[in-house]
Amino acid sequence: MHLQKQQQGSMMTTIVNLAEAKLTQEGVKAPSHVILSVYKSLVVGGVTRGVSKDLSSIENLFPYQSAPQEEDGKYEKGLDxxxxxxxxxxxxxxxxxxxxxxxxxxxxxxxxxxxxxxxxxxxxxxxxxxxxxxxxxxxxxxxxxxxxxxxxxxxxxxxxxxxxxxxxxxxxxxxxxxxxxxxxxxxxxxxxxxxxxxxxxxxxxxxxxxxxxxxxxxxxxTAIGQEDSPSIxxxxxxxxxxxxxxxxxxxxxxxxxxxxxxxxxxxxxxxxxxxxxxxxxxxxxxxxxxxxxxxxxxxxxxxxxxxxxxxxxxxxxxxxxxxxxxxxx
CATH class of the missing domain: 2.60.120.590 (Alpha-ketoglutarate-dependent dioxygenase AlkB-like)
Structure with a gap:
């Protein structure tokens, strides 16, 4: 039982680390508690790709914008x-x-x-x-x-x-x-x-x-009659x-x-x-x-x-x- 809990804890840590790395790649700095809050469903790992609980790759995750964010919005990306x-x-x-x-x-x-x-x-x-x-x-x-x-x-x-x-x-x-x-x-x-x-x-x-x-x-x-005058x-x-x-x-x-x-x-x-x-x-x-x-x-x-x-x-x-x-x- 103790070994099983250790394995579960290790897996959770791995998932959080992977998700944090993916978010960082997307340009978002999200705290660990944000990622843990969605652990029971799917780890938010970016706009289109991420990982599931068993660490397998999955498609079409919720965008990271859907994750709980601080009220001041400091984790949001700027616009181009x-x-x-x-x-x-x-x-x-x-x-x-x-x-x-x-x-x-x-x-x-x-x-x-x-x-x-x-x-x-x-x-x-x-x-x-x-x-x-x-x-x-x-x-x-x-x-x-x-x-x-x-x-x-x-x-x-x-x-x-x-x-x-x-x-x-x-x-x-x-x-x-x-x-x-x-x-x-x-x-x-x-x-x-x-x-x-x-x-x-x-x-x-x-x-x-x-x-x-x-x-x-x-x-x-003013430009009339002047050579090389800028076009209007x-x-x-x-x-x-x-x-x-x-x-x-x-x-x-x-x-x-x-x-x-x-x-x-x-x-x-x-x-x-x-x-x-x-x-x-x-x-x-x-x-x-x-x-x-x-x-x-x-x-x-x-x-x-x-x-x-x-x-x-x-x-x-x-x-x-x-x-x-x-x-x-």
Whole structure:
């Protein structure tokens, strides 16, 4: 009996060591108790391969992301941002399925569990403001709830695009016939915006700021008659749209932040044809039949897209100047 327990203990140690080695190879540092917690079923050994209790090779394990993880998400891998760039601007990133369905449900639950006083109704939407008041001279901070900081920390860690923690979040609720006029977020924020979309799809439109076209025109006129002058790219400041599916994360920064306006049409039906220039047309394939009025999804031409339910979004930003005391500017 004693020998049998020794053999079982040795086998368990071997399995844990193998699993830890596989996780390390995948770029994940998981503590031993995480691996032991799933020992009774299958050892989590990576995305596609691993070992069973008897050390035989098995296929199609649960991905390591499904293993219990620390709440702060420090065991999650970072994203390869470059593969998620959409359109001709290298400063717009679209990440589908950034969170799981269960995480979306929990976020929506937490949002609607907030006190009614948290909601502020505007003409075309209502919103919750978290993190504090953005003053012309900076942020007058207020603490954010843990359920929200868990999400913002994940965005920071996975993208690596924010120099410090996100400290301001606007939660917007749009009904199917509501939108927001083209606008810019302004100089108070670090020039990176992360928008997490929940519940239903929508298209966000980017249009060049008038000053960008004026600047291009000025450069073009100056270049006339000059030899070897740089070519002017007429497509550089074209308007375009991005289809934001539920649970996706949109990030725009730098050039897209400073030289473009962004907005959402206040219309129940939207036309996803070539004139609109949807830069992530692959996402159109994911629209449900109830959201398509007519058109051929496979051709991505003349598709009428219908908003069937409300949309909730988390606009996450970093205010650079933070003032602890209102009277010390």
């Amino acid at each position: 941002i470059d593969v998620h760039i959409v359109g001709s601007l290298p400063t717009i990133i679209y990440i589908p399925d950034f969170i799981y369905q269960s995480e979306q449900s929990q976020l929506l639950h937490d949002i609607y569990e907030a006190p009614a006083s948290r909601w502020k109704s505007l003409k075309n939407r209502r919103l919750q403001n978290w993190g504090g008041v953005v003053h012309e001279k900076g942020l007058l901070p207020q603490p954010m709830p843990s359920w929200l900081t868990k999400t913002t920390q994940r965005i920071c860690q996975k993208t690596g695009l924010f120099p410090s923690a996100i400290n301001h979040v606007l939660i917007n609720e749009y009904l199917p016939d509501q939108g927001i006029m083209p606008h810019q977020d302004g100089p108070a924020y670090f020039p990176v915006v992360a928008i997490l979309s929940l519940e239903s799809p929508i298209t966000i439109e980017f249009t060049p700021h008038p000053r960008s076209k004026d600047r291009d025109l000025s450069v073009s006129e 790219n007429s497509d550089e400041h074209d308007s375009f749209s991005i289809l934001l599916m539920p649970r996706s994360l949109l990030i725009f920064k730098d050039h897209a932040y400073t030289d473009y306006l962004h907005g959402i049409q206040d219309s129940v039906s939207l036309n996803l044809d070539k004139a609109r220039i949807v830069v992530n047309t692959a996402q159109v394939m994911e629209l449900k039949e109830t959201e398509l009025l007519h058109g051929d999804v496979n051709m991505c031409q003349s598709i009428m897209f219908r908003r069937t339910s409300k949309r909730v979004s988390l606009t996450c930003r970093l205010v650079l100047k933070v003032h602890k005391n209102l009277f010390k500017f």
